[in-house]
Amino acid sequence: MKIYLARQPIYTKSRSLYGYELLYRNSEQNFFPNVNADLATRELSYNVLSEFDFSALTGGHMGLINFTKEALSSDLPMLFHPSNLVIEILENVMLDDTLEERLRYLKSENYILALDDFIDDGAYDSIIPLVDIIKVEYGLLTDAKRREIGQKYKASKQLIAERIETEEDFKSALHDGYSLFQGYYFSRPTVLSKSTVNIASSSYAQLWREASKESPDFDVLADIIKADVALTYKLFRLINTPLFYRGNRIASIKQALILLGIKETKRWIMLLLLRDFSKQENDQITKQALTRAVFMEKLFDCMGQSSLAQTAYMVGLFSCLEVLMGEENALSALASLEVGPEISEALFKKEGILHQALNCIQCYEKQQWSTVEAFASAQHLDEQLIPSLYVQALSYADEIFAAQQAAPEDKTN
Incomplete structure (x- = not known):
């Protein structure tokens, strides 16, 4: 779009x-x-x-x-x-x-x-x-x-x-x-x-419910935002503007919200929700990005590399930006977000353990089992772990997107 x-x-x-x-x-x-x-x-x-x-x-x-x-x-x-x-x-x-x-x-x-x-x-x-x-x-x-x-x-x-x-x-x-x-x-x-990316309709519904409260909860808002590639992207775009940027490298969505402050966070969310709802949605692509993000986060926890779990989540979430925006726009977009070199290295240089893990789930989606088995063997993982984590991630994404029942016209109530 x-x-x-x-x-x-x-x-x-x-x-x-x-x-x-x-x-x-x-x-x-x-x-x-x-x-x-x-x-x-x-x-x-x-x-x-x-x-x-x-x-x-x-x-x-x-x-x-x-x-x-x-x-x-x-x-x-x-x-x-x-x-x-x-x-x-x-x-x-x-x-x-x-x-x-x-x-x-x-x-x-x-x-x-x-x-x-x-x-x-x-x-x-x-x-x-x-x-x-x-x-x-x-x-x-x-x-x-x-x-x-x-x-x-x-x-x-x-x-x-x-x-x-x-x-x-x-x-x-x-x-x-x-x-x-x-x-x-x-x-x-x-x-x-x-070019920009669209926010999934399910995210609008959840954000509206939480932002309408007198005191929105940072943890709840972070969970909603982290489930949507477009929302995450737009939050990082905002936090890196001169108005809010303080020279900090942002390591998590909750940190970005804390730096933004609850007052500005609520204003930003309400502004998002006042936009026109007539634009084409990308729920299926965003759902795939969320599934990858949750899978990556769980995988690195299981691999004993919890320090990389949040970064792995971001790699999974941003892995669909190229589809949503095109390769050139996705590359320039991530370069402007100050999200750390590990993410760009994994997505565009296609190097490092984060890229290997992302490639694993991408091959799992395509049923390219030999690559999945080779990754599991190299990381000394039980052969059933990857299918189990994928099912958990997919189930989580299904539950998140099941919140899609709120129609656009209901969001002004």
Whole structure:
């Protein structure tokens, strides 16, 4: 599956880069599709946080994202670090006391607030003191109106002139007091895409039940996440972003959750669950990955190498990434996760005891008994151990995926 977004640069008076507006896309078509605005905000935020590298997207500059009223009222903005996010308040957001209090809170947490498509009709007067940036659709207002806004606010706010399409527009906006500029004159939005993996529907159901609790349990969440290759991948992607990365090599899923913290973990899970459920699922491939992971973990315990059991589990779980994402994408994905050289060595260099064990279960799946018997003999294992462990692992995976009874529409209850 591919995911998409677009970015459009914003420039200063001297034509140096200020940042990028990040825009929702769901295909290579470079326009906003006819989708619900709340869904677009959630999906874009999710992709920026869990799939793309926010710092790489913006090059360390500011990233501007549109937020609906629902998104502003949720914890969604708090998933981003305030140092490089500009929260754009959409022009159709209806203010009320609750939302204004929420905006005051975000301001107190050092988030930068911007008003989008501002026309200065009095509708947002009550929050003007909270706002740092005012965006004006420069090409859609009269000369008198955009000049009036520029003169009125240039001393107290940063003013972005949008829809700058010609050199004349740029010079006019400069003269009117605008300090930042965006539009086709500088650059059209550029669509970016990357491959990703789907989360199994059974994992959604279990995560929803646990995350809905007032105090989710780390151990329960770790067990659910470790059963799903896509969830594990997305968690490691998140924990390796600049917002959470602390230079630690992550040895287990529970360690990643502890570093993330229960508050951020719950926000991340809820964000996952708010995504659209219409995408194709990969339950069978994910089930195979889980079976391999459990088999590998049990095998290394039985081999007296418990210190490698967790790493073996990860090797088994990530062994299906190539099928889910393609070889090149899987290799680059694992390289970005900082999961340790043993995993990449086993999966791609095809070396070491971890690779030998993975090859054993892969051959068992294909009924290539001679290779399985050779591994068991080399490791001095009872010939019945491998079939027994495989049955245990398969039974465990069957039980996990039996939790698939919750339908997508039930997950908003």
